[in-house]
Amino acid sequence: MTKVEDARKFYAQLMAASAGSADPRLEEAFATVPREAFLGPGPWTVVAGRALITGNGRIMTPSADPVHIYQDVLVALDADKGINNGEPSLHAMWIGRIAPRPGEAVTHVGAGTGYYTALLARLVSPGRVTAFELEADLxxxxxxNLETYDNVSVVHGDAVTSDLPPSDIIYVNAGVVAPPVAWLRVLKPGGRMIFPWRPSPSVGLAVMVTRTDKGFACDPxxxxxxxxCVGASVARSAAKIPDLKRAASSRSIWLTSDRVPDSTATAVIxxxxxxxxxPGSGRKQL
Known part of the structure; x- marks a missing residue:
């Protein structure tokens, strides 16, 4: 086993432990998908600590040896736009929570250069992954990067305004003030969506949505x-924006066309x- 293969194997074990998933295929996916294949030629810029907020803390790897990027670090894809490859342990937790199964259909919003798309593709094969990316270069x-993945289609387009395919999983990697209604509607029964909820600059939560027979359950x-997320990151002036405590107490999402907001509303956007x-709890209509 080469040094890089050894590093990738240990990295995969760490990611599986971070995820807390009982699915052994998650570790296998992290061990077999080469991260360096999705980062461009090295050396790479690693984004450390609070660099995303302060602009400091960017470190260049000492060489183009891929062993340097098999750590739980962000790697810049477009430093000027603040776009990076994502924190591997966070994605391991998200993927573990959304539990992809073979044969499922996935829509990946904000695919970047395709690393996490590739992981999802392996986990749902022979199911298909449709990956949306707005930035032309990415x-x-x-x-x-994904041309060898027969079950992946990459769309250069806007997932907010485009028609998404019917999906068992929608995996969103850009902050939204609220998920577009169209995304909820294309979720299949039992389908799951995971997205970064950013209703205000001070509130940032990862939310898991599940389509049940009684409505859309949500878990921040x-x-x-x-x-x-371009086109879905600004609330209208009439919106009811939650603070962090109220946002974290949300347990369901409703379309206003299906149900009028009542006294249980934590946010109206x-x-x-x-x-x-x-969903299914007693209703308190105003």
Whole structure:
């Protein structure tokens, strides 16, 4: 086993431990998908600590040896735009929570250069992954990086305004003030969506949504910060914006066309609202 293979194997073990998933395929996916294939030629710029906020803390790897990037670090893809490859342990937790299964259909919003798309593709094969990326350069790189993945289609386009395919999983890697209604509607029964909820500059939560026979259940399960999703990151002036405590208490999402916001509303944003009651709980209509 080479030094890089050894580093990748240990990295995969760390990611699986971070995820806390009982699915052994998650560790296998991290061990077999080469991260360096999605980062461009090294040396690479590693983004450390609070660099995403302060602009400091960027470190160049000492060489182009891929062993340097098999750590739980962010790697810059477009430093000027603040776009990076993502924190591997965070994605391991997200992927573990959303539990991809063979044969499922995935839509990946904000695919970047395709690293986490590749992991998802391995986990749902022979199911398909449709990967949306708005940035032309990143979409082109993702298309090239994923050309050997027969079950992946890369779309250079806007996932907010485009028609998403019916999906068992929607995996969102850009912060939204609220998920577009169209995303909820394409979730299949039992489908799951995970997204960074950013209703205000001071609130950033990762939210898991599950489509049940009684409605859309939601679980804000951790703090999370992503770059804004173009076209879905600004609330209308009439919106009811939650503070962190109220946002974290949300347990369901409703379309305003299906149900009028009531006294359980934690947030009302555009055409949907968040409630502190789970789907199927007693209704308190104002």
């Amino acid at each position: 979409a082109a790189r993702a298309t090239m 399960f951790m703090r999370s910060w992503f770059i804004p 555009g055409d949907l609202w968040f409630s502190s009651q789970a």
